[in-house]
Each structure stands twice: as C-alpha cells, then as structure tokens.
Amino acid sequence: xxxxxxxxxxxxxxxxxxxxxxxxxLKGISFSIGKGEIVGFLGPNGAGKSxxxxxxxxxxxxxxxEARVCGVDLAEEGGEVRQHIGYLAENNPxxxxxxVIEYLNFRAxxxxxxxxxxxxxxxxxxxxxxxxxxxxxxxxxxxxKGYRQRVGIADSLxxxxxxxxxxxxxxxxxxxxxxxxxxxxxKLRGEVSxxxxxxxxxxxxxxxxxxxxxxxGQIVAEGTLVELQxxxxxxxxxxxxxxxxxxxxxxxxRDIAPDCELIKxxxxxxxxxxxxxxxCPNDEQSVEEILKKLLEIHEVDVSEFRxxxxxxxxxxxxxxxxxxxxxxxxxxxxxx
Amino acid sequence: xxxxxxxxxxxxxxxxxxxxxxxASFYFLTLLSFGFRFFIEGFSDTDWILPPLxxxxxxxxxxxPALIPxxxxxxxxxxxxxxxxxxxxxxxVSNLTVVLGKWAACYLFFVLISLAAFCFPLIVCLFFxxxxxxxxxxxxxxxxxxGLYLLVFGASFSAIGIFSSSITKNQMVAGMLxxxxxxxxxxxxxxxxxxxxEYANGDDFSEFIFACVGSMFQGLAKMxxxxxxxxxxxxxxHQFSVLFYFLFLASLKLDCITK
Numbered sequence: 001x002x003x004x005x006x007x008x009x010x011x012x013x014x015x016x017x018x019x020x021x022x023x024x025x026l027k028g029i030s031f032s033i034g035k036g037e038i039v040g041f042l043g044p045n046g047a048g049k050s051x052x053x054x055x056x057x058x059x060x061x062x063x064x065x066e067a068r069v070c071g072v073d074l075a076e077e078g079g080e081v082r083q084h085i086g087y088l089a090e091n092n093p094x095x096x097x098x099x100v101i102e103y104l105n106f107r108a109x110x111x112x113x114x115x116x117x118x119x120x121x122x123x124x125x126x127x128x129x130x131x132x133x134x135x136x137x138x139x140x141x142x143x144x145k146g147y148r149q150r151v152g153i154a155d156s157l158x159x160x161x162x163x164x165x166x167x168x169x170x171x172x173x174x175x176x177x178x179x180x181x182x183x184x185x186x187k188l189r190g191e192v193s194x195x196x197x198x199x200x201x202x203x204x205x206x207x208x209x210x211x212x213x214x215x216x217g218q219i220v221a222e223g224t225l226v227e228l229q230x231x232x233x234x235x236x237x238x239x240x241x242x243x244x245x246x247x248x249x250x251x252x253x254r255d256i257a258p259d260c261e262l263i264k265x266x267x268x269x270x271x272x273x274x275x276x277x278x279x280c281p282n283d284e285q286s287v288e289e290i291l292k293k294l295l296e297i298h299e300v301d302v303s304e305f306r307x308x309x310x311x312x313x314x315x316x317x318x319x320x321x322x323x324x325x326x327x328x329x330x331x332x333x334x335x336x
Numbered sequence: 337x338x339x340x341x342x343x344x345x346x347x348x349x350x351x352x353x354x355x356x357x358x359x360a361s362f363y364f365l366t367l368l369s370f371g372f373r374f375f376i377e378g379f380s381d382t383d384w385i386l387p388p389l390x391x392x393x394x395x396x397x398x399x400x401p402a403l404i405p406x407x408x409x410x411x412x413x414x415x416x417x418x419x420x421x422x423x424x425x426x427x428x429v430s431n432l433t434v435v436l437g438k439w440a441a442c443y444l445f446f447v448l449i450s451l452a453a454f455c456f457p458l459i460v461c462l463f464f465x466x467x468x469x470x471x472x473x474x475x476x477x478x479x480x481x482x483g484l485y486l487l488v489f490g491a492s493f494s495a496i497g498i499f500s501s502s503i504t505k506n507q508m509v510a511g512m513l514x515x516x517x518x519x520x521x522x523x524x525x526x527x528x529x530x531x532x533x534e535y536a537n538g539d540d541f542s543e544f545i546f547a548c549v550g551s552m553f554q555g556l557a558k559m560x561x562x563x564x565x566x567x568x569x570x571x572x573x574h575q576f577s578v579l580f581y582f583l584f585l586a587s588l589k590l591d592c593i594t595k
Binding site: 057060082089110152154155219 | 494
C-alpha cells in the first residue's frame with residue numbers, strides 16, 4: 001500500500017453549471033474540499049453560493065459538470081449523498097409546533113438513527129450546540145433566532161455527517177450567538193468538513209481555513225487568507241503616531257524604501273502628535289527595517305507603530321470589483 | 337422507502353393534534369349520524385334501491401368533499417409556505433416517500449373517521465337487533481362490499497387532496513381545489529348513474545382499459561353491486577389508477593419545486 005497516497009477530497013467539483021431559465025447561476029465552477037477543512041463561501045447576493053450548496057446537498061441537480069461529495073457522484077445518485085451530509089438551509093426553516101427534542105427525534109429517525117445510537121446522538125448534539133434541557137423542552141416557535149439557528153445546526157450534525165453545509169448560519173445573530181456558532185465549529189474542527197456561506201466577512205476570516213469567493217456564478221478568488229492577501233494586496237501599509245514633521249519622517253522612511261508613499265495624516269492628540277499612514281509596495285521585511293531605523297534615530301519620536309494587515313473585506317471587494325468591471329465591459333461591448 | 341414510517345407517524349400525529357381536523361370530523365360525523373338516523377327510520381316507506389348500509393357509505397362519500405380538504409390541505413401547502421419542505425427533503429428520503437407518507441397519514445385518518453361512522457349501524461345492531469336484521473345490517477357481504485368500496489374511493493380522494501396541496505403554498509386554495517375536484521368527480525358519477533354500459537364485453541385489452549377508465553361513470557351503479565357483496569374489479573382498478581396518477585403528479589410537482 002502506498003503510504004504517500006493523497007486522501008480523496010470530501011468534495012470535488014469540476015466545471016459545474018446551473019441555469020435558471022435564461023439566467024446562468026453557475027458558469028462552470030471547479031473546486032475541491034479536503035477532509036476536516038472549514039471552507040467559507042463568499043460572494044455578493046446572486047453570486048451562486050446557495051445554488052452551489054443546494055447542488056452539493058443533493059437538493060437540486062446541476063445542468064452540467066461533475067460533482068462528487070463523500071465519494072458519491074451527484075449526477076448518478078443525488079439522493080444517496082444525503083446520507084453523508086448535514087445541511088442547514090438559508091433562513092433555517094423549522095416547524096414551529098414541534099418541541100426541540102421532538103424535532104430532533106423526528107429528524108434522527110428520518111436519518112435512519114435508531115435505539116441507543118439515536119438517544120446518544122441527540123444528547124451529543126444538544127451538548128455541542130449548547131441547547132440545555134430547559135431549551136430542548138420548548139416549542140421551536142417560541143425560541144429566539146439564535147436558539148433556532150442552533151436547533152438547525154444540531155439537526156445538521158445528528159447523523160455524524162462527514163460534511164456539514166451551512167448556508168448563512170449566522171445571519172441575524174448577535175455577536176455572542178455568532179461566537180457560539182464559531183465555537184461549535186471549532187469543537188468539530190478536523191473531524192468534520194464544513195462549507196459555510198456567509199456575508200459576514202469577519203466571521204469567515206475568523207473560522208475558515210480557506211475561502212472561495214464567487215461573483216456572477218464564477219469563482220473569482222480561492223485560497224487561504226494569506227494566499228489571498230498575497231494575490232490581491234500589492235503593498236503593505238503601516239501606521240505610526242509621532243510628533244515629528246512629515247518631511248523628516250518621509251526622508252527617514254524613503255532611505256530604506258524609496259517607493260513608500262504617505263497615504264494620510266490624522267491628528268490624534270492636542271499635544272501635536274499625528275497619525276501617519278504609509279503604503280510600502282515591498283514586503284513586510286522592509287517595513288520591519290523601517291521600524292528598526294526609526295528606533296535607532298534619537299530625533300525620531302514614535303509612540304505607536306502598527307502594520308495594517310488587509311482584511312478579508314478589502315480582498316473581497318477587490319476580487320469582486322474586478323469581476324464586476326469585466327462584466328461591465330462585456331455589457332458595454334454588447335450594446336455597442 | 338426509508339423514512340416512510342417516520343413521515344407517516346409524524347403526519348398522523350400532526351392530524352391528531354390539529355384542532356381543524358377535530359372540528360371537521362365532529363361536524364361531519366354529527367351530520368352523518370342525524371342523516372343516518374332519519375334515513376333508517378323512514379327507510380321502509382321509501383323506494384330507495386340501495387340498502388341502508390350502502391346509503392351510509394354514500395353519505396360518507398358525498399360528504400368527503402367537505403372532510404378530505406381538512407385532512408389534506410395542510411400537508412404540502414403549509415410546508416411550502418414555511419419553507420420546511422426543503423429541510424424535510426435534505427434528509428435521506430425520496431420525494432415519492434414523502435408523498436406516500438403524507439398520503440398514507442391522511443388516508444388512515446379518513447379510514448378512522450369511516451370506522452367511527454360504521455359504528456352507527458353497529459349501535460343499531462347492538463340495541464335494536466330486530467330492526468337491524470330487517471334493514472340487512474346482519475349481512476356480512478354488505479359490510480365487506482361497502483367497506484371495500486369506501487376504502488378504494490377514500491384512497492383515491494385522499495390522493496386528489498394531496499395533489500391539490502402540493503401545487504400551492506396556500507392552504508385555503510388547496511382546500512378549495514380539493515373540494516372542487518372531488519365535487520366534480522362525484523357529479524360525474526351521479527349524472528351518469530344508471531346509464532347503459534356499452535363497454536362491458538372485455539373482449540380485448542383496450543376494451544378492458546376503457547372499461548376501467550370509464551368505471552367512473554356508473555360509479556353509483558357499481559355501489560349497488562358492492563352493497564350486495566359483488567366485488568367489481570374494474571372499479572377497484574380504476575380507483576387505484578386515479579390514486580397512482582394523482583400521487584405521481586404530486587411527486588412530479590415536488591421534483592419541479594426542488595429544481
């Protein structure tokens with residue numbers, strides 16, 4: 001047996017297309033997700049996130065392309081895949097008349113769990129999702145949005161799925177409830193693969209190993225945060241708070257990095273300190289050298305220094321902006 | 337068929353806890369009991385050709401447009417309105433299993449109500465044995481024939497209700513559609529009552545099929561046969577084809593919704 005053999009990915013998608021009438025929801029997307037990975041799906045409204053997730057969960061068929069989930073070919077055995085996955089639909093529709101425990105019992109039976117295994121799994125998911133006994137006896141219709149979301153997630157985890165697909169799991173939740181959801185995913189990290197679609201970029205940034213950014217049915221960016229930063233952010237920016245004059249600081253910094261640009265100056269305190277923001281086209285190495293140099297020179301009075309790492313929002317906006325521009329150009333070409 | 341018993345149990349539970357089903361069943365059975373009482377009282381003075389037990393079945397059948405919508409209208413329409421159908425279908429169950437589970441629950445409830453209605457002649461047998469015997473309540477063939485007739489019609493009528501519920505998100509629309517379709521069906525059965533049959537030869541297969549499909553006509557005439565204990569297979573076959581046709585349509589509709 002070859003010990004170096006790469007494990008099969010949990011999700012493998014090749015050239016997936018889906019049309020709704022004349023609208024092309026997915027235009028041949030390809031990606032793969034490994035075991036235990038937490039992957040974030042990002043994109044503006046109508047980008048094709050939910051369509052992709054619904055196809056992967058076996059709810060709707062694709063028009064063309066290949067998709068394999070947990071080794072199951074969706075084109076041949078679309079229903080079979082539901083044995084291996086947990087799915088939380090967008091807006092998490094739940095029957096309001098059920099008590100939480102009744103609902104989980106029903107869903108567990110529907111997923112083929114029986115006897116003591118069913119009992120243990122229900123107990124386990126109630127624990128993972130922090131649904132204590134007091135809540136599990138309440139009717140779903142009387143629960144807050146956060147608890148309802150937890151019930152939906154508990155349902156998706158019931159049958160010990162290998163892949164959990166969560167379509168906007170934190171929509172409408174307060175920061176504390178979002179943190180609970182993140183904590184729940186952290187507990188299962190490595191055991192279960194997660195695909196998570198969200199508009200809340202900080203959320204995806206905080207808990208996902210990798211991101212896939214969709215726009216107009218196409219993947220416009222894919223990779224870890226570091227990879228995306230390297231791809232979409234060409235300069236490193238840093239801020240410093242100092243009493244020194246602008247010309248003096250620029251001279252010192254440009255001795256190290258001649259291409260460094262001053263982006264903005266903001267007054268911070270009444271005593272004359274100002275916040276300077278610089279953008280350096282080189283890597284972080286030169287920024288570190290600048291800091292060293294500033295510390296060496298006695299005339300320089302720096303009270304604060306911070307490297308500003310570009311967040312996912314900046315990357316997201318840049319990646320999708322490019323796609324919007326291309327689309328816009330194509331549109332104009334068609335008109336002319 | 338994984339999940340069929342689970343869906344069936346859940347839907348039955350839903351029917352048992354729904355006040356609408358209780359109210360509908362109560363009024364239906366009360367009206368039926370009054371009708372039955374007055375009918376058997378004045379039966380000897382009428383020239384009614386069907387035995388009293390068959391008349392009870394007809395009462396159930398003609399009352400079903402008012403009863404079946406209450407049992408079936410919620411099943412899919414409510415799930416579609418709340419969006420829970422998607423959650424349900426995300427479990428490893430097929431569309432057909434969901435349709436069958438929901439239909440079976442509504443049908444079983446209908447059978448329960450029918451059983452309750454069949455208690456009326458049983459009460460007569462228990463407390464007034466002489467009168468019961470004079471009205472033919474002691475004939476087991478009558479009980480069997482009438483029961484079977486009701487069972488097959490109840491099955492197809494429930495399927496019509498399930499189909500109506502699958503095509504709309506509005507319970508009221510589903511209910512009205514079921515009422516309309518069942519009334520139309522029963523009207524066709526009634527206006528064709530006692531018309532001459534031209535297709536009863538059954539010489540070849542096409543004639544047989546035509547006869548089965550056409551058995552909706554003379555549906556009441558067939559009731560006469562059933563009430564005497566004569567089982568008409570064509571009627572049973574016809575009702576099964578109606579049942580499968582509407583369940584198939586409901587399943588197709590679910591496929592369309594998920595696409």
